[in-house]
Amino acid sequence: MSSNRQHTSSFVALGRLLRYARGYRRRIIAATTCSIINKLFDIAPEILIGVAIDVVVNQEESFVAGLGFETAQEQITVLAALTFFIWAGESLFEYLFQVLWRNLAQRLQSDLRQDAYEHAQRLDMSFFESTSSGQLVATMNDDVNQLERFLDGGANAMIQVGVTVVAVGAVFFVLSPLIALLAFTPIPLIIWGAFYFQRKAGPLYADVREKVGDLSSRLANNLGGIATIKSFTAEQRESERLKQASEAYVQANARAIRISSAFIPVIRMAILAGFLATFTVGGMMALEGSLNVGAYGVLVFLTQRLLWPLTGLAEVIDLFERAMASTRRILDLLAEPVNVRDQAGTSLAQPVRGEVSFNNVEFRYGSSGAGVHGISLDVPAGHTLALVGATGSGKSTLIKLLLRFYDPERGEIRIDGQPIREVSLKSLRDAIGLVSQDVYLFEGSIRDNLAYGKPGASEEEIIEAAKTAEAWSFISALPEGLDTAVGERGVRLSGGQRQRLSLARALLKDPPILVLDEATSAVDNETEAAIQRSLSRIGHNRTVIMIAHRLSTIVEADTIAVVENGRVIEQGDHQSLLARQGAYHAQWQVQTGQVLAHTTD
Structure with a gap:
């Protein structure tokens, strides 16, 4: 102003x-x-x-x-x-x-x-x-x-x-x-x-x-x-x-x-x-x-x-x-102008299969000049894509573009072959469940927060989603159970509990595309293991796009794309990338301690 x-x-x-x-x-x-x-x-x-x-x-x-x-x-x-x-x-x-x-x-x-x-x-x-x-x-x-x-x-x-x-x-x-x-x-x-x-x-x-x-x-x-x-x-x-x-x-x-x-x-x-x-x-x-x-x-x-x-x-x-x-x-x-225009009245073709494609996508932030440059990726329906790379490499930018928080300057993103610019924001975002590293819980009860994406959900559906996200064990142990107040921004819960609730909230929505933006980077090993078990169950017949710093959490991904300075420099599955001995292989050695062990030997 x-x-x-x-x-x-x-x-x-x-x-x-x-x-x-x-x-x-x-x-x-x-x-x-x-x-x-x-x-x-x-x-x-x-x-x-x-x-x-x-x-x-x-x-x-x-x-x-x-x-x-x-x-x-x-x-x-x-x-x-x-x-x-x-x-x-x-x-x-x-x-x-x-x-x-x-x-x-x-x-x-x-x-x-x-x-x-x-x-x-x-x-x-x-x-x-x-x-x-x-x-x-x-x-x-x-x-x-x-x-x-x-x-x-x-x-x-x-x-x-x-x-x-x-x-x-x-x-x-x-x-x-x-x-x-x-x-x-x-x-x-x-x-x-x-x-x-x-x-x-x-x-x-x-x-x-x-x-x-x-x-x-x-x-x-x-x-x-x-x-x-x-x-x-x-x-x-x-x-x-x-x-x-x-x-x-x-x-x-x-x-x-x-x-x-x-x-x-x-x-x-x-x-x-x-x-x-x-x-x-x-x-x-x-x-x-x-x-x-x-x-x-x-x-x-x-x-x-x-x-x-x-x-x-x-x-x-x-x-x-x-x-x-x-x-x-x-x-x-x-x-204030609205640059991301909503195409109200036009929906994604139902049922949404979850095929996602990034076609020569380019975008840069006006303030810093960072962004993504000419990225092309195809994620078949029901497959898991993992994005890895250093902080600021452009991984989260791709997620923001997929959700149309921004629109790319060049190229396009499609879901099931439909350009996302041509469908309503509600239709697009209803098809995507986001679990972010920065979990935001609204002041209210656990029940209110879990049902946020599906207000009419039954108690059975809420409990099933909580069980799938391995959150039910701690919820049921609380004196007030689902009616426990979480406090402002969820301050009454631990980080791991908030993260599991975030995953359960996304699962209750039952989206064909699930996006995990570094969802396990700030949790303990027990919570990470619980989330990994949940993903192994919920990943079937659902497209999953993951951003992860811990490579151990993505070894089962169908495709791993290494992003550096806004560009995809490598992609393939875990074994093929290790065999290539490129950037992914080097990062894997650092995280597993092989570089240190080799140096000591």
Whole structure:
């Protein structure tokens, strides 16, 4: 989200928001109408006070007498009835605009958050690799809440200030054009001041929103890595780093507050000039008899009604600027392009056999330039392909391309002869079960996590998958069994237990293609042996693609491909690769200790 976007006009952001909210047009019109009517009722009592003064002073010659009410008592009674209905109307429409604006704020913030989240889910993995989770959480939570706060009160306040200026201005020009000109003299200065402060405050509040995202990122990272912090006794260091991020947020707010706080003192003096002009000139005119005493009272009261609410522009502008800074971030997230396009409605031909082919596939990461170059591999249905090679050689990249986390720049990937670009992402990913080295378990029970890929699975199916993955032995030993809570990210379970649950979760999905991305690299020997036994059972009639550092786990693979610097340099089965005495043979000797033994001999 670039700085030039952040510093675009707040009114441009408002226009973008209104375009997004076009489905809420009727609600916005209804809420705005109630705000306008409420404000008209709100300023009416000041007019009635002036009319009442006119009745008391002029009695049978008053303005109300001209409407057919001859005695002063009748006129006062009429004014009292009007006052009752005006106050009742004001109360009614205040209730209505409060309900309408607040419900609109709730509905709009909920839909914005949902749309932002759903759009984020469609974004490419490259977006998440370049954007911190803290910034995203701040956008979907804090920024959306900031917009809600503006809609709760700020939108109504802006509308009512505008209505006040127009309605009171109309009354002024009817009663005394001269005093109207005097009273309105400060308004251009007030409006200019509002826009001046808006231009000054806009970039400052954009910076405030950025600092909120930075602070959220720091908190999320530290809480997620609390074990590492404790192990390195880095609590004080991390507290200091958090303090620095928090202080940066405080300073960014302080700069914005200095600008917004200067608005009221400046505007207050402009308002005083307008009020004194009305008070003095109008009083002189009333004394000379050129202005009705009741009209003078109306003008004095309405001058306050006209000018004093403008001091509230500072708070309204403050809310507006914060909301528009947040709106830019939300709408910029919604505007992020989705490069991996979904071909909804087109599915893989059923049943999926699981034949996978990589045809001259090329891809490189923009940030590092690493990737894969001209890789071609064929995996017949029901066969096992093992990918081996050094870290960063491109093995995991092939898996990401198969799952369409990215699309290759050249070449294509096919399943059962169908290019995966031409089928829906759901159809593609439903056919693939992924077991990654970095196991992610959601907070909830073991049952919830196992059934994640098949929400309607029966208990029998869940238990069978757990048994196949050799996870049932430890699950059944737990006091609450399948209903045991795993904790956030599965922290209550060991690494080996999490890995077995990940395998069981993939097996319950029963995919024709199973992908194991270094699934045994971070587990103990017992868990590795258990997973190997599971694979020997589940590999039949299923295509398996494995990434492994431990060559002992892939000796039974039908095909082993050695990847180096993004290229396949060798492929074959275990025995043929050993006989070739190339890169695989050298790696096998290192892992089995044959090189060391040979050197010792």
